[in-house]
Amino acid sequence: MKFNIYLFDLDGTLLHLGNIRTYVDQILEETFDILEASNPPEKNEKYRLWSPEEDFFDVLEEWGIKHPQNFWKVFDELDFKWRKILIEKNQIFLYKDVYNTLEKIFKHKEYKLAIVSNAAYYIVDFILDNFKITQYFHETFSLGYYEKDQEFAKPSPKGILTILNKFKFDPRESKAIFIGDSKLDIVAAKKANINACLIRREIGPRNKHYKEWDIQPDFVIEGLNDLFYL
Ligand SMILES: [Mg+2]
Known part of the structure; x- marks a missing residue:
């Protein structure tokens, strides 16, 4: 193991959420209904919510959402409700390799572990x-x-940098790696100037064409055990 700081994304990396795109789409639909969006986006327009190039409030206004400041609050409450239901049904669960991997890293007393997630605290x-x-x-x-x-959400590196700061990270003394399952994770990690590791637990639309991304991961793994062989 070359690293002593391990930062993890949660959804799709440690936590199995099924098809994340479908899961998020359903919550978005419900959010649009509750906020009475008069002009909700087409399926492939929704990504604009996470696009750093677009102004979030302009996008919501375009979709006819009356109280855009409530958008994430409503979204998060629905997300929370659905997670509890789906955990109960065993459709949301931790991937099998999570406990062992965390245990193995954690037992090195000088190593640090953290989560950097775009989900609500x-x-x-x-x-x-x-x-x-x-x-x-x-x-x-x-x-x-x-x-x-919006400013702190990945692909912004601010979340990762906040954690590195708390760990008093010094690249001359430590090596940090961020492990995530999406393009947002890889971009955030590279902007924070640390190693980016893409985990492809299943090959799907979100990671199939990763070789075409502008910003490339330093490592690509299929499961967390691979971390110990980098
Ligand atoms: Mg993820």
Whole structure:
């Protein structure tokens, strides 16, 4: 193991959410209904919400959403509701390799572990607590405070940099790696100037053509065990 700081994305990396795109799409639809969007986006327009090039409020206004400031709050509450239901049904669960991997890293007392997620803090806390992995993470970075969420969400490197700062990261002394399952994760990690590792647990539309991304991961793995052979 060459690394001593391990940062993890949560959804799709540690947590199996099924088809994440379908899951998020359903919550978005429900959010648009609740906020009475008069001109909701077509299926392939929704990505604009996460696009750093677009102004979030302009996009929501274009879709006819009356109270855009409530958007993520409504979205997060629905996300939380659905996670609890799907955990109960065993459709959301931790991937099998998670406990062993975290345990293996954590037992090195000088190593640091953290979560950097775009999900709301109370959802991240609930997931870590529910699956009993809270104790493995020295820090977590999550959203849901709404003031500066857009600014801090991946692909921005700010979440990763906040954690590295807390760890007093010095690249001359430490090696940090961020492990995530999406393009947003890879971009955030490379902007933060640390190693980016793409985890492809299944090959799907979100990662199939990763070789065409402008910003490339340093490592590509299929499961967390591969981390120990990098
Ligand atoms: Mg993810």
